[in-house]
Amino acid sequence: EVQLVESGGGLVKPGGSLRLSCAASGFTFSSYSMNWVRQAPGKGLEWVSSISSSSSYIYYADSVKGRFTISRDNAKNSLYLQMNSLRAEDTAVYYCASLKGATFGYWGQGTLVTVSS
Amino acid sequence: EIVLTQSPGTLSLSPGERATLSCRASQSVSSSYLAWYQQKPGQAPRLLIYGASSRATGIPDRFSGSGSGTDFTLTISRLEPEDFAVYYCQQYGSGGHTFGQGTKLEIK
Numbered sequence: 093e094v095q096l097v098e099s100g101g102g103l104v105k106p107g108g109s110l111r112l113s114c115a116a117s118g119f120t121f122s123s124y125s126m127n128w129v130r131q132a133p134g135k136g137l138e139w140v141s142s143i144s145s146s147s148s149y150i151y152y153a154d155s156v157k158g159r160f161t162i163s164r165d166n167a168k169n170s171l172y173l174q175m176n177s178l179r180a181e182d183t184a185v186y187y188c189a190s191l192k193g194a195t196f197g198y199w200g201q202g203t204l205v206t207v208s209s
Numbered sequence: 210e211i212v213l214t215q216s217p218g219t220l221s222l223s224p225g226e227r228a229t230l231s232c233r234a235s236q237s238v239s240s241s242y243l244a245w246y247q248q249k250p251g252q253a254p255r256l257l258i259y260g261a262s263s264r265a266t267g268i269p270d271r272f273s274g275s276g277s278g279t280d281f282t283l284t285i286s287r288l289e290p291e292d293f294a295v296y297y298c299q300q301y302g303s304g305g306h307t308f309g310q311g312t313k314l315e316i317k
Contacts, residue, residue: 127306137246137254137297139306151305187253194242194301197265199253 101203114188130184210304232298
C-alpha cells in the first residue's frame with residue numbers, strides 16, 4: 093500500500109523557519125518526481141515545488157521562490173521542504189504528492205503550517 | 210502562467226442526476242497534461258482523471274473526462290451520495306502546475 097506521511101508542521105512566527113518532511117513507502121520512491129502542494133484554510137490547491145527523481149531538476153512557484161528549498165533523500169525514501177522567511181500567507185496544509193507524467197497520483201494526508209505572531 | 214477557471218462555483222444536484230463540471234484554460238493546454246481531482250472535507254485530493262479522459266485506477270466508470278485545447282469537462286453520469294465533494298482541474302505547462310479554483314458539488 094502506498095503511503096506518504098508528512099510531518100514537521102506547526103505554529104511559527106512571521107519571519108521564522110520550518111522544515112517539513114514526507115516519508116514514503118509502498119512504491120519505488122526513487123523513480124518518481126515529488127512535489128509539495130499547499131491549501132490555505134478554506135481555499136483551493138496551490139502547487140509549491142517539484143523535484144525530479146534524481147534531484148537534477150527543481151522548480152518553485154513564484155510565491156515561494158528564494159524562501160523555500162525542496163530536497164530529497166532516496167536512500168531514506170524521504171522528501172523535505174525547508175521554509176524560511178515565513179509569511180502569514182504561507183499558512184496552509186502542505187501535502188506531498190508523487191508525480192507521474194504531469195499528474196499528482198499519490199498524496200499524503202498533509203501537515204498544517206500556521207504562521208502567526 | 211496558464212489560469213484555469215472552473216464553473217460553476219457550486220453545483221446543487223440530487224443523487225441519480227448527471228453532473229457536468231467545466232474547466233476553461235486561459236491558453237491552450239495539452240490534453241496529456243490535464244487532470245481532475247476529488248477532495249472531500251478533511252481529506253487529501255484524489256486523482257480521478259488524467260490525460261483529460263483516462264480514469265485513474267479504481268475510479269468508477271460513472272466518471273468521465275473530455276475536452277481539448279482550452280475547454281475540458283468532467284461528467285459524473287449518475288451521482289452517488291459519496292460523489293458530493295469539491296472537484297479541481299489541474300494542468301502542467303511552462304509556468305509549472307496550476308489548479309482551478311474548484312467546483313463544489315452539493316446535495317440539493
